[in-house]
Amino acid sequence: MTALIELICRAHPSSEGLGPLITPVDQMWAYCEGRGNGGHEWTRIEPTRRDQLSDLLRIQNGRAS
Ligand SMILES: [Zn+2]
Numbered sequence: 683m684t685a686l687i688e689l690i691c692r693a694h695p696s697s698e699g700l701g702p703l704i705t706p707v708d709q710m711w712a713y714c715e716g717r718g719n720g721g722h723e724w725t726r727i728e729p730t731r732r733d734q735l736s737d738l739l740r741i742q743n744g745r746a747s
Pocket of ligand 1: 715
């Protein structure tokens, strides 16, 4: 996928198991790392490529992996 992600979900930070969900929201691509079924909390970000998003999330979540 080469689309730019413009929204990320704060409600479902875990990516255990199923992997992330990428879905169109308000004509932007939205990324939910925990693949929640609903109740997403979309946060606007700088448009970011999918393959760069994991680095961004790792920094923002303060994870060491
Ligand atoms: Zn979500």
